[in-house]
Amino acid sequence: MSHTGSSGIQPGPQRTTDLATPLSEPTRAYAELVAGNRRFVDGAPRHPNQDAGHRAAVADGQHPFAVIVGCSDSRLAAEIIFDRGLGDLFVVRTAGHTAGPEVLGSVEYAVTVLGTPLVVVLGHDSCGAVQAARESAATGTAPSGHLRAVVDAVLPSLRRAASEGVDDIDGIVDIHIAQTVETLLGQSPVLADSVARGRCAVVGVSYRLAAGAVRPVAAVPADLATLETPAGSPESTDPAAAAAV
Numbered sequence: 001m002s003h004t005g006s007s008g009i010q011p012g013p014q015r016t017t018d019l020a021t022p023l024s025e026p027t028r029a030y031a032e033l034v035a036g037n038r039r040f041v042d043g044a045p046r047h048p049n050q051d052a053g054h055r056a057a058v059a060d061g062q063h064p065f066a067v068i069v070g071c072s073d074s075r076l077a078a079e080i081i082f083d084r085g086l087g088d089l090f091v092v093r094t095a096g097h098t099a100g101p102e103v104l105g106s107v108e109y110a111v112t113v114l115g116t117p118l119v120v121v122l123g124h125d126s127c128g129a130v131q132a133a134r135e136s137a138a139t140g141t142a143p144s145g146h147l148r149a150v151v152d153a154v155l156p157s158l159r160r161a162a163s164e165g166v167d168d169i170d171g172i173v174d175i176h177i178a179q180t181v182e183t184l185l186g187q188s189p190v191l192a193d194s195v196a197r198g199r200c201a202v203v204g205v206s207y208r209l210a211a212g213a214v215r216p217v218a219a220v221p222a223d224l225a226t227l228e229t230p231a232g233s234p235e236s237t238d239p240a241a242a243a244a245v
């Protein structure tokens with residue numbers, strides 16, 4: 001018995017309705033990042049787009065496929081942990097991935113001028129900015145200088161965590177990542193419009209410093225982050241489980 005049709009050309013194995021649906025640009029971009037993070041986790045990076053030839057090729061223009069709004073933490077270098085190179089990622093980093101006007105403007109530039117189809121909020125476990133905000137809230141003292149702006153920007157996430165009964169640092173980090181996703185969409189009508197039109201998506205991921213893997217925390221649209229996450233993502237990071245300890 002043969003399933004080979006008389007036309008001779010088969011579309012591919014196990015073709016289903018879902019597989020036949022072309023992936024959207026945001027979904028393809030997210031899948032590319034997940035694949036790169038998997039290579040990094042596995043210790044098998046390819047270091048794509050880092051050679052002199054590519055450097056020359058992208059000198060006349062950039063078309064990054066993702067915006068990264070990440071924490072400034074020195075262990076969170078976007079091109080390294082996602083195994084990408086020049087021209088791939090439009091990176092905006094602040095301590096605690098706070099999203100003030102300049103950050104919002106940078107995101108809007110990438111999405112509207114460069115046509116970047118994906119915005120990623122990149123947080124991580126043991127985030128110092130979140131810890132500083134928690135200490136500030138606990139002691140009732142504000143840090144000096146401009147550090148106060150960072151702490152003030154994180155405090156809404158701490159209040160949200162308290163209202164949800166989450167008090168472990170990594171559970172609070174997850175909430176802060178989700179809060180940052182909501183802030184970007186709430187504060188930038190341009191970004192929200194791009195997402196509503198299906199041209200862009202926003203996903204928040206949490207990075208584990210030791211394991212090197214990212215784990216989706218929040219996404220708009222929500223089905224974006226249902227893609228497989230890299231091997232090595234620990235299951236012990238569930239904030240509810242951690243808070244119960």
Ligand SMILES: [Zn+2]
Pocket residue numbers: 071072073095096124126127128129130
């Ligand atoms: Zn951090």
